[in-house]
Amino acid sequence: MLRAAREDFVAGLRLHELWLFLGWRDVKKHYSRSILGPLWLTLSMGVMVAGLGVLYSQIFRQDISSYLPFLAIGFIMWGLISGIIIGACDIYSAAAASVRQVRMPLSVYIFQFVWRQFLTFGHNFVIYILVAFIFDIWPGVTGLLFFPALAILLLNGVFAGMILGPLCARFRDIPLIVASVVQVVFFMTPILWSAHMLPDRAVLLAVNPFYHLIEILRDPLLGNPALPMNWIACIAMTIVMGTVAILFFSRYRARIAYWA
Numbered sequence: 001m002l003r004a005a006r007e008d009f010v011a012g013l014r015l016h017e018l019w020l021f022l023g024w025r026d027v028k029k030h031y032s033r034s035i036l037g038p039l040w041l042t043l044s045m046g047v048m049v050a051g052l053g054v055l056y057s058q059i060f061r062q063d064i065s066s067y068l069p070f071l072a073i074g075f076i077m078w079g080l081i082s083g084i085i086i087g088a089c090d091i092y093s094a095a096a097a098s099v100r101q102v103r104m105p106l107s108v109y110i111f112q113f114v115w116r117q118f119l120t121f122g123h124n125f126v127i128y129i130l131v132a133f134i135f136d137i138w139p140g141v142t143g144l145l146f147f148p149a150l151a152i153l154l155l156n157g158v159f160a161g162m163i164l165g166p167l168c169a170r171f172r173d174i175p176l177i178v179a180s181v182v183q184v185v186f187f188m189t190p191i192l193w194s195a196h197m198l199p200d201r202a203v204l205l206a207v208n209p210f211y212h213l214i215e216i217l218r219d220p221l222l223g224n225p226a227l228p229m230n231w232i233a234c235i236a237m238t239i240v241m242g243t244v245a246i247l248f249f250s251r252y253r254a255r256i257a258y259w260a
Contacts, residue, residue, distance in 0.1 A: 018108060019112040048075070074190070089168035139222065149226070153213060189208060
């Protein structure tokens, strides 16, 4: 089973031109006949960040010049994380016809999905560029740490697709549960608020994997290297996720066509 899964992923990687095109087409098709296209996502998120930034900077008594960039990056990164988790549930059920009728590596659908999420993230990243320009933020060399952090997140996105894709195709109630859990986790993760506001609740943050992901992504863009604890936690999570994903996908890959 492990060998079949490995061959599936190797074959999927070789078809990179296919899933790169399909992911781009999905984004383009979703916004067909729209003047701004995917930039509507950027506009809506930008308005929300601006509104919440002004509001919560007053509630938390924070300087807006430091709070708004903090909030903007947090929202952008959470959009990518939540999009991956929720969207991974529909990888195979949404492509049921293709899965049943077209003989193709099943990993192609996972790569296509993660690539599509990355393209959406790229549009939203424009908000950070504008905020950085307005508030004169220059992360310098420290900002380069963002790229390995993003690679860790996307790799975990692939692993999430390997687990949630088949699992949600088999049990159709799980996507609803996942969506509800993601909403709750949003408020438990320092996006609207800072971890420094809860110094007595450090244990609760330490066991929250999304906190560590957000920190290694956000801190470099603000010019601050993330804590070693955050990097260690993310690397450990990636190893665990990868192990579980490989075993799960290997075990149930052959059944996906029947479940989708």
